[in-house]
Structure formats: C-alpha cells, structure tokens
Amino acid sequence: MGSTSFPAGWGAEFVAEDVVRFRLWATGQQTVTLRVSGEDLAMNPIGEGWFEREVTGVCAGDEYSFVLADGMTVPDPASRAQKEDVNGPSRVVDHRSYRWQHSDWKGRPWEESVVYEMHIGTFTPEGTFRAAIEKLPYLAELGVTMLEVLPVSQFGGNRGWGYDGVLLYAPHAAYGTPDDFKAFIDAAHGHGLSVVLDIVLNHFGPEGNYLPLLAPDFFHKERHTPWGAGIAYDVDAARRYIADAPLYWLKEYHLDGLRFDAIDQIEDTSDKHVLIEIAERIRAEIVDRPAHLTTEDSRNVIFLHPRNEDGSAPLFTGEWNDDFHNAVHVFATGETQAYYQDFAHQPEKMVARTLAEGFAYQGETSVQSGEARGVKSTGQPPTAFVDFIQNHDQVGNRAQGERLISLAGAERTRVLLAALLLSPHIPLLFMGEEYGETNPFLFFTDFHGDLAKAVREGRAKEFEGHGDFEGESVPDPNDVQTFTRSKLNWHTPESDQGAEWLAFTRHLLTQRARHIVPLLTTAGGNSGRIVATAPGFVAVSWRFPRGTLSMAFNIGPASQPLPALPGETLFASSDVGDALPQNAIIVRLAQGDAA
Template identity: 40%
Template sequence: MIFEVWAPKATTVDVSVEDVRHAMSRGQGGWWSVDVAGASHGTLYAYAVDGEGPYPDPRSRRQPEGIFGPSAVYDHGRFTWSDHDWKGRDLRGAVVYELHVGTFTQEGTFAAAVEKLPHLVELCVDFVEVMPVAPVPGGRNWGYDGVDLYAVNETYGGPDGLKTFVDACHRAGIGVILDVVYNHLGPSGNFLDPFAPYVSGLKGSYWGDAVNLDGPDSDEVRRYFVGNAVQWLRDYHIDGLRLDAVHALHDRRATHLLAELSAEVDALACSVGRPLTLIAESDLNDPRMVRSLDAGGLGMTAQWNDDVHHALHCAVSGESHGYYADFASLGALARVLTSGVLHDGSYSAFRGRSHGGSFAGVPGHRLVACLQNHDQIGNRPAGDRLPLTALKLGAGLLLTSPFTPMLFMGEEWGARTPFLFFSDHVEPALRESEGERREREFDGFGYEWDAPDPSDEEAFLRSKLDWTEVKEEAHWSLLCWYRDLIALRKALPELSDPRLDRVRVEVDPLERWLVMWRGALAVAVNLAQESVTVPVAAGPGAVLLASDEPVVAGEEGMRLPGQSMAICRTDRPAGESQPKWR
C-alpha cells in the first residue's frame, strides 16, 4: 500500500506503520510517498516530519484512538450499501431537521439515531442536518472544535457508523445534510501546521486562525477542503453540506473557494446522478451567495437566514435585547416574510452600520429559515428553548412561509431539555478557560451571563433529549400540530410556493395580529392574550387547520382566541391585498 502526505517545506518525512518506521521519498509538489507491503484496512500509522512527531495523517480517514492517537487505514470499498435505488432529494419544497448525534438519544450514537428514524418519517421531514462529526477533543462537543476533518468521531460510531446511518436514512426516504467547518480548526489536536501552511497565521474569527485560502501554497490547501467535501458526498453518500460561518472564510482570490466548491459539487452531481446541496451559514445578507455561478454568484443552493429567525423569535417571545432590537416590531416580521431579509442595505443597530443587500428575485427555498437551531438555543446562557405556545405560533408561521423550514431536534414536541454549550478539552488551560471564553464571545448580546461550566459533563447530559416527554398530553398535542402543519404544507402548493413577490402580509401592531396571504390561503395569527377579529372573510368549512378552538369564521372576519392561529381558504384573489403595516 502506498502512503502519501503533503509536506512541501519538510526535509525528511517518515511514516511509522505498526511501529515500524519507513523513510518516504519527496515527489512533485511537495508530496512524499512510500510503498509499504502488508498495510491494509485497519493498519495503524503516523508520520514524523523533520524528526518531529508522531502526527496523524492530515487526511486521516479514521482515528480509532482519538485525535492524539495514530491514524488507521480505512478502505471505503469494504462497506456494503443498500441504497442503490436512492435518487436523492431536492431542497425545493423540503423540510429540514437539525440534530446533534451525541444528544439526540441517550446513547449518543449513529446506531441509536437510526432507531428514531420512524419518528422522523411520521413527522414527514425530507432531510436531517447532522451537526459536525469530525473527531474532537475528549468525549463530548458540539463538533465545531473538529480536527482530522476526513475522519468521523469514534464516540458516535466512526466511519462505518455514519455510513450505516446514511444508508438507513435513505431507505427511510430521508436525505442527509452534514454540517462541515472549513473556516477554522479546533484549538486542540490540530497537527496540520508541522506539515504545511494550512492556516494563514492571521486571526480569522473569534474561533481561531484563518485558513490559508489565498496565500503561498494555498492551491493545495484549497484542494484539501474541496476534496473533503467531495469525500462526504461521494464516499459517504451524503446528500448535501451545511458550510459553517462562510463569512469567516478569508479569500481574496478572483474565484472564491465557495465558487470553486460549487463547480466541483455540480460536476460530482452529474457523476453520481442525484442532486447535491450546498447550504451556507452566512450573516452577510449577500444575495450573491445563492446566485448561480453563471449569474456571477457563488453558487450555493441556499443559505441560513437569521433575519427570519430573529423576527419570528421576537414576535412569539417578546424579547428585544441585543441583535433582536431591530426585529421587535410586527412590521419587521412582515418585511422578512415578503422580502426574505430585514437588512437589505438598511441600518443595523446591532452592527452600527448599514448591512446586506436586496434578495429581490431570489426564490424563498434558497433561504433556510427556522424558529430554533443549535446556535439560537445553545448561545443562550441557560440553553433554554421556547415554550409550547410560542412554538405553536412560530411553527405555524414558519411552516406556511415561502422559505425552506428547518426544525431543531425536540422542537416538534416542545422538549423541555435545554441545549447547552458543552466541550471536553483535554488540556487543563483550555478546560478552565472555556466558560470565560464563551462569556466574552457574547459580550454585548444583552444576556446576564450565568451559564453552566461547558467542561462539566452535566452540561452535556442535561442536553440529551428526553423521549419520554412525547407521551405527555401537551407534548403529544404539539407534535400532532407540527405533523399537521407539515402535511398541509406538502398537500397545498400555495404553502410551498417560493415566490416572495406573491406573499402579502397585513399586521396590526396594536391588536397584535398578522395575516399572511399565500394565494387564496390566509394564515391568520393572533399573538395577543385576548381574542381578536382579523379581516379575513371565510365562509363555512373554510378553516383548514386551527391551533385552538373555537375559531369563528364569517364574511365580516375571523374571530381568533388569544395566542392562536388558523389557516383557511378564501375567495380573495391572490395578490389583491396589500401590506398594511399600521
């Protein structure tokens, strides 16, 4: 078997295979190689660079002993797939479900997650979005401290565990999106620096040094990340990638890394014969992110849309601190529902400057919107979730909106368990400073920071979902509401129509009601405690779904109980109403 590694500045490179050292020969482009007889699937190996080491392989496919141990040879061809009839999933019209493998079940493994797939099938989601699975320090982590980016966390089940999970999802008719982190690497166990300039040496973001995407030797660094993306999509049959914090990618080249990645993934999709999705997490509000390459964009299939989350959160929670301040009015919610974003070049009070660009002409399915996600829950000191009533109203608006809706694990039944920030750094200095670092990161966000110690195992254990809650009446009722909303969205084309220019919204900030028109469908929401009449003319039998009874529908309007909503058919022509942001 031939071992290869890129180390352009090294004078000597050796590979230790099962504790036997072999000198490697330098080849073109700074690649070193050696043929070692007898090495095969499962063989342990590590590298020494200029006498220093041992270090795991930068492209290690398996780390059976964790990030500080040797790499292991892993042969993708040994796994037997059963998803040969899988044709993939398109993001258009889809519902996404985000989960963290370690807390989705008590066991915290891929195998245990497979056992919960019937629940997701009944919920009728189209994709699961799995938080990062790269190896991390210790035994628990959100995943954004990953290193050895080509490998899979052994505590979850390793490479075969991920493949088994993907295979089972495909058999259940569910696509898989994997969250990957290319803007930084974890602070612990990152052994790339002895090999080559993978990082630029410049502070790229709050989380660490910028990746070297445009400096000397960056051609091979870019291939490292593009090759990583291709591995997940090709060798693990993953259907899409969620790219973490792409605004923290520092790339001044004429062709941005995202455009390069998009072109490569488009070519791969032609080869494998199924759609492949790229979703960017970006806070830039830049429509070029989701425009096609031939239109001068970066070619992402979609991007996360924080503006929709913020406006929904403010409407159902009443919070207005920190970055929520600009989103506190119902007018802001009306704007994001019809324009996609609030900050389209307008002034952002949180940033102290104008922000974003117009998304006019961008279809709503290119904007992934949510009521909750790992960040928006986990970045709160107590990791607390929205209460049941807020979820009921927020989900009603989210799942009837023109965007691609995403749910966070447990949201569908109103899980009471928090989702706290947790980590398990090995180095004492990192363990002891993690809580303080976390507090500094959210300075100015408007929180009284009183969070549990992230390094305390209890923060991790408390974050595990309690599936017994589903049997309780209030939680079961909310789960049925989510199921009904998703079923209605899939049954009525108006509700999944992504054309933002066909959405009309009327609001009354004083009486706290909102009506969103989706063609001749009216989504009426009463956010106030008291009953209210909204100007929706609906005859007998027009109400298709209501969160609470009684809803009184008539030609003069619809009477909604406090904190409730209803979806009904009307005779009102699509586009007749105009926004009234009183």
C-alpha cells in the same frame, strides 16, 4: 451509486487491492516518516512540500501516523478515521468494502424539504450513529424529509458541538466508525429520508490541529477569524484540502447535501472564490441525485444563490435565515440584548418582512453594528430561505440553553411552530422541538488542562454585564453533566402533553406536504406581500402560479381584526370569525392561477 475512487489528494487512499498511497503536505518539515502497523518508512519528497509513499500489504483498519524529524508523532490531517481521539493514530479506511442496501436512492426534491437538525451525541442516550438509526422510523412517520447532522469531523475530546473539528475527513470516533455513519445514512434512505451534513471550512479547532507545525503556509499570516488563524484558500495545497472535503463526504457517504457553516468567515482573494469552485464541482460531479447545498452567512447576500430559468440552483440551494429567527424571537420574548437589538423596533414588521421578502435587513443600517447589512431579497423564491424558530446556535448560545417553549410559553410557541411549518419557506426543526422538549441544549466541550480553564472562563466572561444573564451561574462546558443535561428526554413524547405536541406537529406537516409543497414547484421571486401588522399580529400572503397562500397569526394581548384572506381555510388553531384571538393562527389557500 457504488463506491467511488476519489481523486488523489491528501491522506491515505487505496490505489490497488492492498496498496495504499499516503500523501501529506508538510512545507514546515524537511523529512517525514510514515509509521504504519508498527513499521517506520521514509516518505518520498515529490516537490512543493508534498511527501508520498505507496505501501503494499496494507489492510483496512491498520493504524498509521507521521513521525517528524524531532520524533514527534502526529495523526494524518486528512485522516479518514481515528483509532480513538484526535491526537492518536489514524486508521486506513477502505470505502470499497461497505455494501449499500439502498444504492438505488435518488434523493428528494428541495421543495419537499422539512429539515430536522440533530446532534448525534445528544439525540439518543447512547449518542452514536447506530443508536440514531432506531429513531428513523419515528422521524419518517412524523413527516420530516431531511436530517441535518451537526458536524461530525473529528474534534478534541469526546463531547462537543462539532464546530471545532480538526480532522475534516474523519467521522468522530465517539459516534462510531465510517461504516456506522454509512449505515445511518443508508437506513435513512431506506425510510425515504435525505441526509445532509453540516461542515466547517472556516477554521480548525484548538486541540489536535497539527497543520501549523506541518505546513505553516496553510494559514494566512495576517488574516484571522473569530476562532483563530484564517485559512490560506489561495494556496493550492490548502485549497485542495478544503475544496476536496465536501466532495469526499458527498461521494463516499452518499450524502444528499451539505450545510456550510459561517461562510462570511471564508475570505478568499482568488480569482474564483473557493465556495463557488466547490459548488460548481459538486454540480458537475454529483449528477445521480439532487445535492442540496445551504449556507449560513450573516451578511444577508444572494450572489451565491442564483436560480436558472427552470428554477434550479447552479450554485447553492438556500440560505439559513437568521433574520427570521431573530425577529420571531424578539416578537415572542421581548428580549432585545446583543444582536436582538436590531429587531427591537416593531418586531412584528420584521417578522412580516422576512416571511414576505426573505431578509429583514436588505441594506438598512444595523443598530448593533452601525453598518449597512444585506441586499434586496424580494427576487428570491421563498424556497431560497431556510427558516427556524430555534436551532443549536440560538438555544445553545444562551447561558442556560433554554428552548423557546421555556421562554415564550407553550401557547405562543405552538402558534409560531405552525407559522414556521405552513409558510412557503423551507422549515427547520431543532431535535425535540416536534414534541415540546424542555431539556436545555447547552454549550459543552471535553477539554482538559489550560484549554479547559480558558474555555470555562471565556464562557463565563461572555455573559458578564449581559443584562438578561448577569448574575447567572454559567454551566461549565467541560462538566460531563452539562453534556448529559443536553440530551433529549425520550420519555416526553410518550407523555400526554408530549403526544399532543407530536400529533400537532404531524398534522401540520401532513397539511404542508398535501397543500403547500405542490405550490413550491413553480414558486418564483417577488411572490410575497405584507397584508397587515399590529403589535403581536402579522398577516402575509404569497401569490404563486398554482394559487395564493395567506397566513395571519396573533400572539399579542388582544384580538385583532382579520383582514381579507382569500380561499379555503387550510388550518386554524381556533374558531376564527372577523377577529383573530390571542395565540391563534389561520392559514388559507386559494387554488388556481394567481397571475
């Protein structure tokens, strides 16, 4: 897995030892000047809006910008690194120079995945790639197998979630250099941890996006997303920028996969959808290790997640299962505002259906939208669904950023954590969840002037008239304290209560690796069934070629009769007889052929 030479496209690339080719698509400009290391060089128009210039004597780290005819200076939209912020000069990066310490890493199979979602800026006090390396032994010992890093593409300001990136090829400078990010991934591989990156291909952020000025054709004139102008995926140069980015991150940074954000907002009228093209290219070009590709999609679709006869995924590997989270949230908290109203009626049945079949909505009409949502998902293997009881979105999009433990209480949350980690779906933990973190995760940005005012007022307005949040003072996203309050408290896992939570999570993950993962290597579709439900109570089972897994849990006010669950007890949170007490869970496994 040595350094690769990426195909010619956007940006600055070494084509010889000290020769760099600079390429830019700028249909909105008649002339473009390259300013590199203080020298101005006219770029050569090569047709169809492309400008190019090869320069000898360029070194890694050299600064460069593009100067427009009116004198305005802008960074490279395909910058591989920024000197500092998103508006300043770009830096030349030589990917050949990093010496990988674990170049023999071959990845981990998907069924072993226990995902740990982390935001680099709040994961450690320092908020850098290098600081995060120090926590890798802790995560490996815990039983996590995959780190999912929130977007790191350069965005406006120093602080943010990362979903407003504008330079999609450049690691955020406040987190560190490209080599720092490589060192983080390299070290993770050394500890047996896969690393996947969350990427955003559906829009650009509000600060530092010069593409409308450089190339207006990059955006569709009529199509819009909730965050701005829609990208013209059917325009060749725009499509190349978008489709090359995932391969770039996978190849140059040796990542083990990608999570594609809000793909329902990627509207493409081309003969082949850009997402299918991306997945096919990744499968064809990444052959030395598994490439785990997951999607976030509110439509509840399965056409992007087919399986070959051998169980392998020819396109995308799995999908974030928001239905599971939403059903569990209503089940545990009773909140029914906004999109939670879709799960307000008998939430225990919704929870049971998501565990047994995948989606809660498989074509039924959404209460919130009044429209049908989803398709039948029973034929999908359980490993096609990435489940979570909390994540950055669901916590951070609350007015006060409360975690589930603060809303549902510790006892209920422990039961739901056990259900998450011992189900045959792929589990995802949000950073700090493993030790019962109570610090909030708030929505934070680092904008200034009119943009800061607009974001602050927009955030406050979002919760106006919102029953559960009406009258609350919404934290100012641009206040640095909003950011610092969102950092993990690493003293908590050292406390008695935190250590107890940590031991609980570790035990669950040990049981998962020992008993559940072996079932998943041959797990197919149509495996789950609902055994029983009652208010606060769920019982489900899954039949696999290697055995039957059953689970029952109760967070209701009274004990519930325990239905017949075959096999030996794999885990029980308390003594269980003929009834399951309040805030308890039992999981059983019957070994052998269940066909």
